[in-house]
Amino acid sequence: MKRVDDFRLKLGKDELVPIMIGGMGVDISTAELALVAARLGGIGHISDAMVHDVTDRRFDTSYIKEKTKYYKYNINNSDKTDIKFNLEHLADATRMHVSKTMEAKQGTGMIFVNCMEKLTMNGPRETLKVRLEAALDGGIDGITLSAGLHLSSFSLMADHPRFREAKLGIIVSSLRALQLFLRKNAKLNRFPDYVIVEGPLAGGHLGFGDDWAVYDLQTIITEIAAYLKAENLDIPLIAAGGIFTGSDAVSFLENGASGVQVATRFTVTNECGLPTDVKQEYFKASEADIEVNHISPTGYPMRMLKNTPAIGDGIRPGCESYGYLLDGNGNCAYITSYNREVAAHPDAKKVVVMDKTCLCTHMRNFNCWTCGQTTYRLKDTTRKLADGSYQLLTAEHVFRDYQFSTDNRITLPE
Ligand SMILES: Cc1cc2nc3c(=O)[nH]c(=O)nc-3n(C[C@H](O)[C@H](O)[C@H](O)COP(=O)(O)O)c2cc1C
Secondary structure, eight states: OOOGGGOOEEETTEEEOSEEEOOOTTTTSOHHHHHHHHHTTSEEEEEOTTHHHHHHHHHOOOHHHHHHHHTGGGTTOSOOTTOOOOHHHHHHHHHHHHHHHHHTOOSSOEEEEEEETTOOTTOHHHHHHHHHHHHHHTTOSEEEEESSOOTTHHHHTTTSTTTTTSEEEEEESSHHHHHHHHHHHGGGTOOOSEEEEEOTTOSEEOSSOTTGGGOOHHHHHHHHHHHHHHTTOOOOEEEESSOOSHHHHHHHHTTTOSEEEEOGGGGGBTTSSSOHHHHHHHHHOOGGGEEEESOOTTSSOEEEETTOTTTEEEOOOOTTTOOTTOOTTSOOHHHHHHHHHHHHOTTOSSEEEOSOOOHHHHHHTTOSOBOOGGGGGGGGGSOBOTTSOBOOBOHHHHHHHHHHOOTTOOOOOO
């Protein structure tokens, strides 16, 4: 009977344990979590989502405070088009987040950064270019392009000296998305080093519509693998979404995938950035407590716990401090919804906004409890303590459980 450890993920000349811990913004997949994966010979992700806030918390910078002060005059204005990102600050914060993580890296594994295109930051092209190039400057081993088609991302960093050396990959949920990406980048003569195929059971934003349940990860992988073979392209595929045990992983490794990307099981580890009480909510969840909804202003469906505090919360848009989801014209779907409710209830102290959420503020405060579909099984991965709470796990324990377990077994902690 095979174990994940019987396989290796080959990225160029490098051979890795074929386990990636997926990027989880905002600072849910912390540097500490990513560092464990690298130490154990796999791949960990940090995320560059809301990077100024991450460096403020971790390294005592004051980017958010300064930005809030700068745009204070606009706080009561429903028009947010004025709010722009200082590109120098963005580059500095990204370089700091990346380089400090890389300095701490030990072991033979790698650390990648998850870079979401949907963080359009009221200047999609220029901010994305800065984020990508600053991550390469900071010495990141690789960049995973996510939450978008990323048709221009390779060309945005093509002049960087590390463009052909760093590992570059993309997350897709369909063959069509991958074909678009490959076609668009054909002239650069630079293929992705890996492709993460994310199925409908993943956490965070989904690359599917409301009919997500009719899709199946293995079917999509088989289709993409056949296409790559027909095109004579040797690009490793990484399966993601709903892989809960080592045996689940082995099944994908035997059927077209060269690695797996996993996240949900690491949300209840000590190293995960979620607050301890939120980790307990993840443990407690039953299947009926999980939903896919449309409150994310990105336009993508998002999976989360139904008792997520962000749902219905009519907080004032926090763009003067954050503004990461402002599109190229300074709009965000939450602002439209919020303004509509304020106009409908002019005397209300606080409005209720059901259809969208202020994702920046709520992700920043860990009040948007996005999760994978298998979250309801987390309680089976640990022990219940005398006080009724669940024992948190170490990331090393979960990583090794994926790496060595057989027969769909899950090793409980000591
Ligand atoms: C709490 C949470 C937050 C996530 N945030 C992101 C994110 O910011 N960007 C991204 O590309 N994927 C995100 N994901 C998706 C994961 O990186 C990963 O691909 C997926 O969840 C793997 O499936 P699993 O959770 O069933 O193991 C997130 C997943 C979770 C559980």
